[in-house]
Amino acid sequence: MEVKPGRLRATGRLAPCIILMLGCGSERGAVDAGTSAADGVLSEAGDDAASPARPEARTGLTSGSACDASAQCLSGACTLGACSDWPHAMRIRIDTTAAGADIREAVVDFPLLLRLDATSFPFAEARHDGADIRFVDASGQTLSHEVERWDGDSGVAALWVLVPRIEGDSRNNSVLMYWGNPLAAPTSSGPSVFGAFACVLHMSGAPDGVASHLGDSSGRGNIGLVQNPTADALPADGLAGLGLALDGTSTYVATNVASTSPPQVFSVSLWLKTTSSTRAGIAGFASNPSGSDVTFDRAIEMDESGRLAFAVLPGGHLLTISTLTGYNDGAWHLVVARLSSRGQYLFVDGEPVADDPTSSAADPHNGYWRFGEEPLTSPAPATTDAALPAGNFFSGTLDEIRVTTDEPSDARIKLAYATQRPGTTAVSYQPVP
Numbered sequence: 263m264e265v266k267p268g269r270l271r272a273t274g275r276l277a278p279c280i281i282l283m284l285g286c287g288s289e290r291g292a293v294d295a296g297t298s299a300a301d302g303v304l305s306e307a308g309d310d311a312a313s314p315a316r317p318e319a320r321t322g323l324t325s326g327s328a329c330d331a332s333a334q335c336l337s338g339a340c341t342l343g344a345c346s347d348w349p350h351a352m353r354i355r356i357d358t359t360a361a362g363a364d365i366r367e368a369v370v371d372f373p374l375l376l377r378l379d380a381t382s383f384p385f386a387e388a389r390h391d392g393a394d395i396r397f398v399d400a401s402g403q404t405l406s407h408e409v410e411r412w413d414g415d416s417g418v419a420a421l422w423v424l425v426p427r428i429e430g431d432s433r434n435n436s437v438l439m440y441w442g443n444p445l446a447a448p449t450s451s452g453p454s455v456f457g458a459f460a461c462v463l464h465m466s467g468a469p470d471g472v473a474s475h476l477g478d479s480s481g482r483g484n485i486g487l488v489q490n491p492t493a494d495a496l497p498a499d500g501l502a503g504l505g506l507a508l509d510g511t512s513t514y515v516a517t518n519v520a521s522t523s524p525p526q527v528f529s530v531s532l533w534l535k536t537t538s539s540t541r542a543g544i545a546g547f548a549s550n551p552s553g554s555d556v557t558f559d560r561a562i563e564m565d566e567s568g569r570l571a572f573a574v575l576p577g578g579h580l581l582t583i584s585t586l587t588g589y590n591d592g593a594w595h596l597v598v599a600r601l602s603s604r605g606q607y608l609f610v611d612g613e614p615v616a617d618d619p620t621s622s623a624a625d626p627h628n629g630y631w632r633f634g635e636e637p638l639t640s641p642a643p644a645t646t647d648a649a650l651p652a653g654n655f656f657s658g659t660l661d662e663i664r665v666t667t668d669e670p671s672d673a674r675i676k677l678a679y680a681t682q683r684p685g686t687t688a689v690s691y692q693p694v695p
Contacts, residue, residue: 278410299520308549324628347441348396350387351694356435362688363680365413365673367430372674373455374437374689375424375502377684380417388441390414396440397423403438406454410464411503411590420502422453430673438694448541453481456664460484460528461517461631463663465497465506476506477516486515486633486663489552500661501533501682510538510657514634516551521615528624530562530668531678532633536590536658541565543636543654544597545663551630551631554637554663562599562608563636564590564656572599572608572616574624583608583616590658596679600668612679633663 354376358365378385388394397405403426411420428435456462458469461484468475468485476486490512498507508514513629530545546561559575568588573580583606589595598609634656662682680688 276447293416311541314480314620319338324580326437347445348394348441350440350442352382352383352439353692353694354437354439355423355433355690355692356432357688357690358428358430358435358677359433362432362433365680367639367671367673369428369430369671369674369677370426371458372425372677373430374417374425376421376423376439376689377502378419378421378691383417383419384567385414385417385419389446390507390644391448392419392421392440392441393450394443394446395421396449398438398440400436401425407450408452408455422455428677449611452477452479454685456480458666458668459664460521460667461663461665462504463515465500465504465661465663475518475570478517482519483520484521484631485518487518487551487617489514489516491583491622498659500659501684502627502662505533505535505661509658510540510542512655512656514529514543514632514655515660515663516605517631518551519630520628522628527602527667528560529598529600529617529668530560530631530664531593531596531666532655532663533590533661533669534594534658535592535684536568536656537592538564538590538657539566539568540657541654542656543632543634544570544656544660545599545631545633547627548632548637549627549629551632556637557627557629558632558637559624560599562597563638563654567628570597570608570610570615572606574601574606574621574651576621576623576625581606581618581621583618585615585623586609587615594661594684596682597676598670598678600669600675604669606643609672609675611683612676629666633660 280653284288288333316443318642356374357363364497392409392414395407395409395464397407399405405426406424408422409419410422411418413419416570423437426436452462456479459480460482462479463486464479465476465478467473468477474491476488478484489508492509492511492513496507497504499505506515532545534544542564544564546558546560549557559573559580563573565571568590569585571584587610589610596609596611600607600609601622601624603622604623607614608616636654680686
């Protein structure tokens, strides 16, 4: 009988002795004997292989002290790699070959979206709130994760796992997911996954419990405030967990923290779904969180045909790049606007669709991010392209809004689309027998 990765198989009266032989320690990066290359379960090729003879227990850290696995895990004295109390495991693979995400370079510190349902995960084996979920990589290092949604009764969940490195053009990227410890304390943490971001809105509730407030998973407290909420502006089915349905009349979202001017290098990304044929604002940086007659730039907009544009305002002149294709087809689309020394770029569904390599700056001003509308501006700025529309509200659903103060690579943007899009085949779930 094969030992499951990360599982203790005790036989008869030898079980207490085996438990006492486990090593423990507080350092990060304990190695799970079931997942080490030497063990052969997760080889360089990523395939199962016959394991050499070994003790039927996890290999913990080499501190040399004897300990009880349950006490260690709950106290934090040992990392997951030294525990034997998670009886169930699943291998999750990320395919970056042409058949999967189709990226050619490595991506580091990547928040990976995992969608679980009753066909891929036995919810009855886990805690009702998912608090016993744990992740390790191929080296046995414990990975940070955030549970965005966990509904065991309905059999659906959405989680984010921070993967340290995903290799390009490979089928061998994988992480192991463990569950089944009823005494495990919750370790879900948005900042541990999204701490490098300036703002991350999952469209789920904020810690203050106010219905119209959206929590910021970056840990920077940049809560999204739903302005002018109406009965039609309600949580809706999102790309991952809940999304926010906007009615196109007066409702939008503004961040609550006054930010210093975004640096010349920044990106804004979000998922949207709409069938509207009305011109609307999608995102932008405004000098005030509400009202008109504000400075407004770094903006994404959609016209009557569903075409998208990205505009910045350097030197009082509006520079706009636009797509040739409409995206108001009722499907989910990932939109990413990026500005850096390499130019002004607009990506849709992982691919660059408009760019201006000569545009690499935007005027400095303090303000707030606003999503789902464009405020009136007076007087209208001088332009080198069509002026931004004024006071137009978005009708449709938004989800997974993110702001960064760095330059995400083309490969990172493409990997985000490939692993998050509905029906993705780049991420697969394989129960460990």
